[in-house]
Amino acid sequence: MEVTININGEPVTREIEPALLLVHFIRDTPGLTGTHWGCDTSNCGACVVQMDGLPVKSCTVLAAMAEGHEIRTIEALSIDGVLDPVQQGFHEEHGLQCGFCTPGMIMTARALLDANPDPTEDEIRTAISGAICRCTGYSNIVRAVRWAAEHEAAQPRRS
Amino acid sequence: MIAGGHSLLPMMKLRLANPELVVDINDLEHLAYIREQDSEIRIGALTRHYQLLESEPLARHFPIFADAERVIADPVVRNRGTIGGSLAQADAAEDLSAVCSALKASVVIAGGGGERVVSMEDFHVGPYTTAIDDAELLVEIRIPVRPGAGSAHAKVERRAGDWAIVAVAGGLWLDGETIADAGLALSAVGLTTVHATRAEELLRGKRPSEELFAEAGAIASEDCSPSPDGRGPVDYKRHLAGELTKRALRRAAERARAGTTPGGHTWR
Structure with missing residues (x-):
């Protein structure tokens, strides 16, 4: 079947097997390998992308189900080489070590801050509870998201 | 049929389901709603979990939904x-099935010949099996709104976000200080959601008390049929069934006495 998905503002058309998962569509066709394929069981959160602004696990969405929807991946966050505040926060607060969970963590955190610009630590921990990190113990990730919240409050984000 | 896909796709990956054809119903956006109509809360089958969690009418009438x-x-x-997907999956460990059962909900099934309304009792006919026939679709869940309601859900899980080891959904409808009606359903302790009818009968017509709730818990614990598995042995699960029944009923009674509860929650 032929499917057209809007990824980071660009329509991508491809002939696919109907059972193809969104995560593979994103990684294979436009080659956006920032989205990671982790557990494949909707537990780990490495594959999180935004679908119409909501974070979803792209290993548990068929590519065909994303037709006509707006997909946003980690590649869309930095603009002209300037990191998104969430990305910068992960850099500043050492929110990653191996980096495998990072794209999903950041896309989840970005959606949290879009909905709730000043989250408490508890709210951050709840928001990322569907994403697993085996390196950091989460404390630095929580600090990174708070860093982004505080810096966005001081300097409102470009849209 | 695929809606959220978070049951069907994992089953397909495990080869537990091997459908020849999958129909994506996500474009049926008119099936995503929560509204009050004819003394009922009516929930469209395509309403997503986050919308249930954030719903103000649900938080006001049935805070059990936010608990779950x-x-x-x-x-x-x-x-x-x-x-809709949660209920139609008919998984005994699933939480909303017990919630809807405790609240005496019914479901609307639509097909070419029109619609029919089926009680939660008749909806789940066995493990992973429902009353939905071929060429039919679950379209709506209806929960009667009655005075004096209080409801709560209590769950013990191994880790955050896991399936229940045991979970209990409880509803009480008070008339003054008397329990006019009670609803009690348990998750993960049988082949399907366990509707604790004998405990409900005990509760009806009595005054809420710790002793009564403990007695109801003891009955619910006897009337369920847990299996030993990685989540625990049978005696542990029976203990949880009794304890969680007490907790759910205690909280439901507090809420029924307090009347309305605060509005919707945003936890995304």
Whole structure:
């Protein structure tokens, strides 16, 4: 079947097997390998992308189900080489070590801050509870998201 | 049929389901709603978990939904999964089936010949099996709104977002200081959602008390049929069934006495 998905503002058309998962569509066709394929069981959160602004696990969405929807991946966050505040926060607060969970963590955190610009630590921990990190113990990730919240409050984000 | 896909796709990956044809119903956006109509809360089958968690009318009438939603999977999964999919999966460990059973909900099944309304009792006919026939679709869940209601869900899980070891959904409808009606249903302690009818009968017509709730818990604990598995042995699960029944009923009674509860929650 032929499917057209809007990824980071660009329509991508491809002939696919109907059972193809969104995560593979994103990684294979436009080659956006920032989205990671982790557990494949909707537990780990490495594959999180935004679908119409909501974070979803792209290993548990068929590519065909994303037709006509707006997909946003980690590649869309930095603009002209300037990191998104969430990305910068992960850099500043050492929110990653191996980096495998990072794209999903950041896309989840970005959606949290879009909905709730000043989250408490508890709210951050709840928001990322569907994403697993085996390196950091989460404390630095929580600090990174708070860093982004505080810096966005001081300097409102470009849209 | 695929809606949120968070049950069907994992089953397909495990080769537990091997459908020849999958129909994506996500474009049926008119099936995503929560409204009050004819003394009922009516929930469209395509309403997603996060919408149930954030709903003000649900929080006001049935805070049990927010209790349950906070411990169903995680916020990202809750952005996709739907109430219709949860009920139609007919998994004994699933939480909303017990919630709807305790609240004496019914479901609307639509097909070419029109619609029919089926009680939760008759909806789940066995493990992973429902009353939905071929060429039919679950379209709506209806929960009667009655005075004096209080409801609560209590769950114990191994880790955040996991399936229940045991969970209990309880509803009480008070007339003054008397229990006019009670609803009690348990998750993960039988082949399907366990409707604790004998405990409900005990509760009706009595005054809420710790002793009564303990007695109801003891009956519920006897009337369920847990299996030993990685989540624990049978005696542990029976203990949980009794304890969680007490907790759910205690909280439901507090809420029924307090009347309305605060508005919707945003936990995305």
